[in-house]
Amino acid sequence: MQQQRSVLGGHGQPRVAPRCPLRHAAVQRCKSVVRAEPPKPSGSTADEEKGLLGILPLAAKGQNLDARIQSGEFTDSGSTKERLTRPLRQALAKEPVVGRSLAMTLADLGRQWRAAAAKRMPEARGDIREIVGQPVFVPLYKLFLVYGKIFRLSFGPKSFVIISDPAYAKQILLSNADKYSKGLLSEILDFVMGTGLIPADGDIWKARRRAVVPALHRKYVASMVRMFGECTVHGTGTLDRYAASGEGLDMENYFSRLALDIIGKAVFNYDFDSLTHDDPVIKAVYVLLREAEHRSTAPIAYWNIPGVALLVPRQRRCQEALVVVNDCLDGLIDKCKQLVQEEDIQFSEEFLSDRDPSILHFLLASGDNISSKQLRDDLMTLLIAGHETTAAVLTWTMHILSQHPEATQRIREEVDEVLGDRLPTMEDFARLRYTTRVINESMRLYPQPPVLIRRALEDDTFDQYVVPQGSDIFISVWNLHRSPALWDEPEKFKPERFGPIEGPIPNEVTESFSYLPFGGGRRKCIGDQFALFEAVTALSMLLRRYDFTVDTRKPPVGMTTGATIHTTNGLWMTVKRRDMSGVAPSHSAGAQQAAPRPEPALAMAAAATAQPSPASGAAAPAEAASGGCPFAAAVKAMTGAVATTPATPPGPTAQGA
C-alpha cells in the first residue's frame, strides 16, 4: 500500500486572419487596457483563477505585470516624435505666416513619423523576472489582449516575437516553413535528444522523418491500441487499492506513469511497469524530463558554463541519469539487433513483428543504416515526445470532466454502448465520437505544448511587419486556442463547438490553423493518431469503471509551465468503483475479441497484490520477454531494488532540483 501510494471560433466565426477586436485596445489608454482582462475559465477554482488572471506574484522586483499593463506602459503610443512635437505644432499654427508654414512642415513630418511607426512592430519591454515564476503562456496571453496578433517582447538585449494569429502561424509552419528552424528548442534539448526529430533541422531532420514516419503505419497503430487497453487494465489494480482505502491519489502522477509504460513498449518494447514500481531507469527518465523542462524555462543557460556539470548537484544528477538511460537504450538496441539477425523475416512496408512490434524493431529491420548515437537520439525523442504530452492531455481532461459531470455521463453512455467491458479496437474509435470530441476540446483549452518555438533563418514579412533573420519566435497556441476573435466563448468547455459529431475530427486544416493541438505543416506531430487513440482508450475505459471525484482535502488545481502544462500540486482525486446496477449489459461486451485478453477483474486482482504481477514484467526474470532493460536488470540484481524500492514519486509535480 505504502508503495502504491508513492508510485503515484466556434463555427460561423471568422476563421482566417480575422482582425482581433481587442487589437484596438492597444491604442487606448489605460482605462481600456483595464477592460482587456482575459476571460475567466469556466468552473476554474479560486486558486487557478488567481494563477491565471489575478494579481500574479512576481519575482524579486515586487512589480507585477497587471499593474504595468494597467498603467498604460504597454500601450502602443504610435510615433513618440510626433506626440512630443504636437504641442509645438499647435502653438506655431496660431502664429501668422512663418509659424503656420513651420506648423505645416511639422505636420508633414508627423505624417511620415506616423507611417514609420505603423511599420514598427508593437513592443513590450520588461524585466524577465516579471514572467518567471508563472506559466509563461499566462503573461503572453495578457499581452496578446493588449497588443494583438504579433508583438515583440524584449528583456534587455533578448527579444522574442510572439505570434497569436492563425494566418501568421500557417505562414511559419506551412507556407514558409523553409525559412524557420527549431532555434532555441534545439539548443535546450541537445543534451537529451541530440539530433532526434523534434530538435533536428535541415537534412538530418529530413532523413530522420523519412525513416521514422513509416514505422507508425496503420497495422502498427492498430496493434498498439490493444496494448493501450492492456496497460490501462493493468493500472486498474492501483486504482482499486485507492478505491478500497478511500485515500486520494494524484491523477497527474498516475497518467504520467501510464503514459510512460505505454510509450516504453511502443518505442522499444521495454516494460517500465512504472505503474507499480520505481527503478533506477524510471527515476533517470524523470530526472531527464524535469531537466529538459528546467532548461526550457530557466532564464540563463548556466549549464553551458564549463565545469557547471560537475559543480551543480542538479547537473551532476542529470549527467548520471543520462548514463543510466543511454546504457539502457544501448542494451535494448543491441538486443533488438540480435533479434533482427536471428529472425528470417522479409522486411515490408507494414513490417510488424509479434515478438517485438516496437518502432526500434521497425527501424533496425528496415536496414536504416544509422549510428547508435542517432538511433538513441531518435528513441529518446519519441519517448519524451510521446510521454509527457499524452499524460498532460489526460490530466487536464480529467480536471475538466471533474467540473462537467454531464460530459462524463455522456462519455459513459457512449462507452457502455460501444465497448461495454472489452478493450477498444481501431474500429471502435469511429463510434467513440463524443469521447474523442471531449479530448479535442480539452486540447484546445490546454494545448500541450502551449507554445511552439521557431527561429527565422531569413527575413519574413507579416503584413506590414518585418521579422528579421535570427529572430526567436513563439507561436502561442494557448493564445490561438483562447482568442476571443476566433472562438465563441473561448474560455468555456464546449465539445460541441467543432460542429456535428459525425463530422471530421478537428485539426489544423479543418480549423484553418486556429487549432494546433498537434502543430501543423511539415513538422506536425507524427504521433497524433497514436496519441488520440491512447487518450480515448484510457479515458473511456477508466470512466466506464470508476467514479472520480476531486479530493477536497488537497489544494485546488493550479497550472505551472514545463514543456507541457503541469499542475502546481497534482490533480488529487478520490476514486470509487462505478455503480453498474443501472447499466444494461452492453450488446457489444465481449464481442470482437480476436484473442483472449486479460479479463479486467482478473488483471485487477493480480495487480492488487503488493508485488507487481508477473504479467507486468517487474517480478519476472531480469530480462523479461517483454523487453526488460539489461542495465536495469543488472542494477536490480545488485541492489535487489525492484518492487521493494520505496518509490519516491518522480511524478510531474516533483519539479526536480
Ligand code: HEM
Ligand atoms: C496528445 C499527445 C501529443 C501531443 C499533444 C503532441 C503534440 C505535438 C506538437 C504540437 C508537435 C509539433 C511541435 C512543433 O511544431 O514544434 C509535435 C511534434 C512531434 N511529436 Fe507529438 N504530440 C503528442 C504525442 C506524440 C506521440 C505519441 C509521439 C510518438 C509516438 C509524438 C512524436 C512527435 C515527434 C517525433 C514530433 C516532431 C516531428 C517533427 O518535427 O518532424 N508525439 N507533437
